[in-house]
Amino acid sequence: MSDFQSRVVDLVVIGAGPAGLAAAISAKKNGVNDLILLERNNWLGGILPQCIHDGFGLEVFQEPLTGPEYAQRYIDELKDLKIPCFLNSMVLEVTPKKEVFVASPEGLFCFIAKAIILAMGCRERTRGQICIPGSRPAGVFTAGVVQNLINLKNVMVGRDVVILGSGDIGLIIARRLTLEGAKVHAVVEIMPHTNGLPRNVQQCLIDYDIPLLLSHTVTEINGLNRVESVTISPVDENLKPIKGKEQRIPCDTLLVSVGLIPENDLSKAFGVELSSVTAGAIVKENLETSVHGVFACGNVLHVHDVVDFVTLEAERAGKSAAEYVLGKSQKMDRIHVETGDGIRYVLPQNICTDADLELSIRVLCPGESVSIGFFDDQKLVKTKKFVKVHPAQMIKVKLKKSEIMALKTLKVEVLQK
Amino acid sequence: MKKEIICIGCPMGCYLTIDYDGKTIQNVSGNRCKVGLEYAEKEISNPERTLTSTVRVKNGHLPLVSVRTNKPLPKGRIFDTMDLLAKVEVEAPIKIGDQIVENLFGTGVNIVATKNVSHKG
Numbered sequence: 336m337s338d339f340q341s342r343v344v345d346l347v348v349i350g351a352g353p354a355g356l357a358a359a360i361s362a363k364k365n366g367v368n369d370l371i372l373l374e375r376n377n378w379l380g381g382i383l384p385q386c387i388h389d390g391f392g393l394e395v396f397q398e399p400l401t402g403p404e405y406a407q408r409y410i411d412e413l414k415d416l417k418i419p420c421f422l423n424s425m426v427l428e429v430t431p432k433k434e435v436f437v438a439s440p441e442g443l444f445c446f447i448a449k450a451i452i453l454a455m456g457c458r459e460r461t462r463g464q465i466c467i468p469g470s471r472p473a474g475v476f477t478a479g480v481v482q483n484l485i486n487l488k489n490v491m492v493g494r495d496v497v498i499l500g501s502g503d504i505g506l507i508i509a510r511r512l513t514l515e516g517a518k519v520h521a522v523v524e525i526m527p528h529t530n531g532l533p534r535n536v537q538q539c540l541i542d543y544d545i546p547l548l549l550s551h552t553v554t555e556i557n558g559l560n561r562v563e564s565v566t567i568s569p570v571d572e573n574l575k576p577i578k579g580k581e582q583r584i585p586c587d588t589l590l591v592s593v594g595l596i597p598e599n600d601l602s603k604a605f606g607v608e609l610s611s612v613t614a615g616a617i618v619k620e621n622l623e624t625s626v627h628g629v630f631a632c633g634n635v636l637h638v639h640d641v642v643d644f645v646t647l648e649a650e651r652a653g654k655s656a657a658e659y660v661l662g663k664s665q666k667m668d669r670i671h672v673e674t675g676d677g678i679r680y681v682l683p684q685n686i687c688t689d690a691d692l693e694l695s696i697r698v699l700c701p702g703e704s705v706s707i708g709f710f711d712d713q714k715l716v717k718t719k720k721f722v723k724v725h726p727a728q729m730i731k732v733k734l735k736k737s738e739i740m741a742l743k744t745l746k747v748e749v750l751q752k
Numbered sequence: 753m754k755k756e757i758i759c760i761g762c763p764m765g766c767y768l769t770i771d772y773d774g775k776t777i778q779n780v781s782g783n784r785c786k787v788g789l790e791y792a793e794k795e796i797s798n799p800e801r802t803l804t805s806t807v808r809v810k811n812g813h814l815p816l817v818s819v820r821t822n823k824p825l826p827k828g829r830i831f832d833t834m835d836l837l838a839k840v841e842v843e844a845p846i847k848i849g850d851q852i853v854e855n856l857f858g859t860g861v862n863i864v865a866t867k868n869v870s871h872k873g
């Protein structure tokens with residue numbers, strides 16, 4: 336790639352969403368002066384400028400902010416710290432030698448980095464990826480695209496809408512469409528529970544009398560040029576549609592909001608080991624991936640529901656990258672964390688240091704008064720009780736240095752009542 | 753009477769049960785903090801919500817600016833406010849916190865900008 340101008344730099348941060356912003360700020364504050372932030376869009380803040388609803392920042396700022404307001408606080412700090420940031424700059428490739436190839440309006444660059452922070456966020460799963468049969472008319476969108484069109488471009492997408500998927504993005508877009516004058520006929524969810532936060536069920540659906548159909552799915556999209564209706568059907572316990580119970584809902588628009596996938600094409604291509612559960616990198620507690628000096632944070636690591644946790648995680652990645660750049664000693668992985676019954680994933684997957692540590696845990700099903708057990712070689716060494724758990728809510732559990740020192744293995748499991 | 757609602761005070765989302773008579777609350781259960789209690793009281797006496805939306809911008813680097821109410825708005829005024837905002841257009845530049853509409857329908861609630869929009873060009 337000889338057309339690329341090359342430059343040596345201590346740290347490259349890829350992606351300037353909330354994760355990249357906080358990681359860059361934290362790295363700088365922890366002593367890295369030679370760093371750059373690369374962003375393919377012509378704005379900073381990633382997905383946040385289109386998330387105009389409030390509820391961001393409760394954890395970090397103790398006040399409910401909207402997405403753009405939350406992003407602006409970090410953009411201001413980035414500017415105050417004079418961290419160089421390249422917009423319209425798309426990272427094309429990263430090599431195991433930590434060369435970062437970038438296409439930008441100023442030309443083609445190759446940054447040869449000591450350390451890299453991956454903060455590329457995620458993309459939405461589409462209709463194709465969940466295989467809904469039927470015709471291919473206009474009027475089928477993903478929820479994030481619609482949020483972008485309505486909130487940034489002033490483009491309305493339809494009048495009569497059905498939404499498939501009840502995660503927070505689906506719930507929030509249902510309210511937004513209703514406020515803008517559309518009729519949302521139903522939010523259809525294949526699982527027996529919503530994947531969104533209960534507060535969003537209240538303030539986005541119940542407040543506006545939008546029906547939530549649990550254990551239902553869209554089995555067919557009908558219409559020639561434009562969507563004319565969708566066929567929905569209840570599902571059995573194996574999530575298979577029950578024959579003969581189909582029902583048609585006339586509508587001109589179907590929104591698909593069926594989850595996010597970490598944007599890891601770049602990472603995979605240069606050998607970063609990914610988890611099949613999170614679709615993000617496998618990391619140690621300092622958020623280092625399987626490639627030395629490469630760290631990951633935010634939605635590219637695992638899908639977060641609350642942006643505050645993205646920020647906190649990214650601050651840790653920035654600090655770890657700074658320690659790496661400044662040559663502080665690294666320790667080896669000591670324990671591989673295993674997941675047992677009822678647990679979808681635990682992060683980090685690998686533990687190496689002997690210091691206090693916070694685990695991020697996601698459960699498989701919602702439940703009340705649930706205990707999570709921590710096992711060392713079949714022996715229960717710690718239990719943590721929760722009044723309520725929900726797959727949409729990440730659980731944080733602290734382990735003390737003394738507890739970690741005593742461990743040889745670690746398995747996390749939901750305890751049977 | 754009994755009413756079951758979900759507290760919107762924080763991501764915990766407690767399921768609250770409110771026993772009330774007209775506008776007088778007899779008992780609230782299910783809340784884990786006092787924010788939930790205050791929310792339950794409001795839901796019975798005068799439900800309020802923060803409203804966020806967008807307003808058109810003239811000569812801005814973006815066609816829209818995002819906005820919010822500076823404090824919760826009586827629920828019954830949400831759609832009136834949406835109708836009103838559809839007619840508003842503001843001139844760039846706009847800064848976060850700039851007042852866009854003052855004293856909505858005499859409620860004392862204002863609409864403020866939540867995004868910086870600079871002048872085009």
Ligand SMILES: Cc1cc2nc3c(=O)[nH]c(=O)nc-3n(C[C@H](O)[C@H](O)[C@H](O)COP(=O)(O)OP(=O)(O)OC[C@H]3O[C@@H](n4cnc5c(N)ncnc54)[C@H](O)[C@@H]3O)c2cc1C
Pocket residue numbers: 349350351352353354355373374375376380381382383386388391424425426427454455456457478479480482503504507595598601632633634635639640641642643645
């Ligand atoms: C549609 C949608 C709605 C959401 N709503 C909420 C919500 O209401 N509340 C909440 O708390 N969370 C919400 N989230 C989750 C929230 O967005 C995330 O918690 C947060 O934005 C993740 O931050 P991030 O920096 O990891 O990713 P992002 O915000 O996605 O930022 C990633 C950035 O990386 C850039 N990038 C990617 N690849 C490259 C490349 N090759 N080269 C250069 N740059 C690159 C992207 O352009 C982007 O700017 C939502 C997410 C989505 C997708």
Ligand code: SF4
Pocket residue numbers: 759760761762763764765766782783784785786787788789
């Ligand atoms: S009662 Fe308190 S803890 Fe429960 S949802 Fe409301 S604010 Fe959160």
